[in-house]
Amino acid sequence: MRITNQREIILEELRRLKTHPTADELYEVVKKRLPRISIATVYRNLERLSEAGIIHKLEYGGRQKRFDGDVRPHSHVFCVRCGRISDVDTVEGLSVRAMVLDPKGFEIIEGSLQFEGICPECQKGNSLTTN
Amino acid sequence: MRITNQREIILEELRRLKTHPTADELYEVVKKRLPRISIATVYRNLERLSEAGIIHKLEYGGRQKRFDGDVRPHSHVFCVRCGRISDVDTVEGLSVRAMVLDPKGFEIIEGSLQFEGICPECQKGNSLTTN
DNA sequence: ATTGGTGCAAATGCTTTGCATAAAG
DNA sequence: CTTTATGCAAAGCATTTGCACCAAT
Numbered sequence: 001m002r003i004t005n006q007r008e009i010i011l012e013e014l015r016r017l018k019t020h021p022t023a024d025e026l027y028e029v030v031k032k033r034l035p036r037i038s039i040a041t042v043y044r045n046l047e048r049l050s051e052a053g054i055i056h057k058l059e060y061g062g063r064q065k066r067f068d069g070d071v072r073p074h075s076h077v078f079c080v081r082c083g084r085i086s087d088v089d090t091v092e093g094l095s096v097r098a099m100v101l102d103p104k105g106f107e108i109i110e111g112s113l114q115f116e117g118i119c120p121e122c123q124k125g126n127s128l129t130t131n
Numbered sequence: 132m133r134i135t136n137q138r139e140i141i142l143e144e145l146r147r148l149k150t151h152p153t154a155d156e157l158y159e160v161v162k163k164r165l166p167r168i169s170i171a172t173v174y175r176n177l178e179r180l181s182e183a184g185i186i187h188k189l190e191y192g193g194r195q196k197r198f199d200g201d202v203r204p205h206s207h208v209f210c211v212r213c214g215r216i217s218d219v220d221t222v223e224g225l226s227v228r229a230m231v232l233d234p235k236g237f238e239i240i241e242g243s244l245q246f247e248g249i250c251p252e253c254q255k256g257n258s259l260t261t262n
Numbered sequence: 263a264t265t266g267g268t269g270c271a272a273a274t275g276c277t278t279t280g281c282a283t284a285a286a287g
Numbered sequence: 288c289t290t291t292a293t294g295c296a297a298a299g300c301a302t303t304t305g306c307a308c309c310a311a312t
Contacts, residue, residue: 002286002291023277038294043277045292059192064276077237089233096244102220105251106208113227114245120236133266133311154302169269174302176267194277195301 001052009033010045014055015069020076020085022064058085060114075112079119088115132183140164141176145186146200151207151216153195189216191245206243210250219246 001007013029014021021029027042046067050057058066060078066085075088096111132138144160145152152160158173177198181188189197189207193214206219227242 004286004292006293036294040278040295041293047278057192060190063190077234077239079237080240086235086237088231088235088237090230091232094230097246099221099225099244100219100246101222103208103246103248104217104219105254106210106217106219106246106248107254108208108246108248109211111244111246113230113242115228115231115234115237115239115242117234117237117239123236123238135267135311137268167269171270171303172268178303 001048006030006034006037006041007045007049010042011049011054011069014046014067017069018087020058020066020068022066024064026067060085073112075114077115077117077119079122080116081118081122084119084121086119132179137161137165137168137172138176138180141173142180142185142200145177145198148200149218151189151197151199153197155195157198191216192247204243206245208246208248208250210253211247212249212253215250215252217250 010026010030013033014026017026017029019025023042023046024039026046027037027039030037030042046055046057049055050067053071056068056071058068058076060066060076060083063083066083068085070087075090076085077088078085090113094113096113097108099111100108141157141161144164145157148157148160150156154174154177155170157177158168158170161168161173177186177188180186181198184202187199187202189199191197191207191209192211193209195214197214197216199216201218206221207216208219209216221244225244227244228239230242231239
């Protein structure tokens with residue numbers, strides 16, 4: 001994978017943000033450093049980087065995909081009002097995979113815990129401002 | 132919520148299918164009984180029924196949402212190749228919610244286990260036929 | 263009679279793609 | 288020099304919406 005300026009900066013900004021941004025949120029941030037970058041480049045790089053396992057693609061909520069520069073195993077909470085995603089700390093050492101009794105013929109790759117909830121902002125009634 | 136013919140049949144067919152169909156898959160099935168039904172009606176009803184908690188909207192990976200007529204708590208595996216979803220049996224009595232150490236200010240509504248894997252069909256190399 | 267639901271077509275919004283040009287190795 | 292990536296605009300696809308008509312209560 002060729003190291004381009006765009007690719008480097010996209011990765012750098014994604015790793016810096018702890019907000020699990022959507023492609024267009026990241027595009028807005030990256031544009032400050034590379035004003036002529038295209039949203040297509042952002043999408044293509046996010047795809048490429050997640051295929052390579054360098055970042056993670058988060059596909060909760062059925063709406064916009066979100067991306068995470070932190071690939072260490074950890075759980076997320078998804079806000080059902082605004083779609084925001086946050087990391088959650090959970091009890092350590094749990095082997096989620098070991099909890100499967102019958103995989104119904106599937107070859108299990110991985111298991112994770114996920115949570116749904118209402119984020120601090122939306123609890124304050126700010127959901128519309130960030131939706 | 133008014134009981135219309137369309138609504139009844141959509142619910143009936145969703146409950147009958149154990150495949151966690153997408154809106155358009157369900158549309159195809161329902162159309163056999165109601166040839167003049169619109170895809171918009173299917174979408175609107177699936178939305179209404181899931182808001183009411185009568186069915187579940189599954190928003191795992193991939194583009195299309197899937198729906199589940201079985202609202203009892205259970206876990207799913209998601210096929211990373213074709214998007215198929217299957218139920219998985221897991222160890223009983225686990226309180227996923229209790230595993231949260233720090234909810235980061237979120238009001239947690241629910242937690243679940245989810246798995247990713249490769250379904251029996253895709254293991255046989257049939258992924259393209261069902262993607 | 264009133265309210266909510268439906269069918270149709272058009273619109274929306276996120277994401278992907280074709281293509282000519284530019285940059286990396 | 289060859290290959291891969293970029294920018295732009297257009298296309299794609301799932302989903303939603305406006306509106307006139309219809310059906311359930």
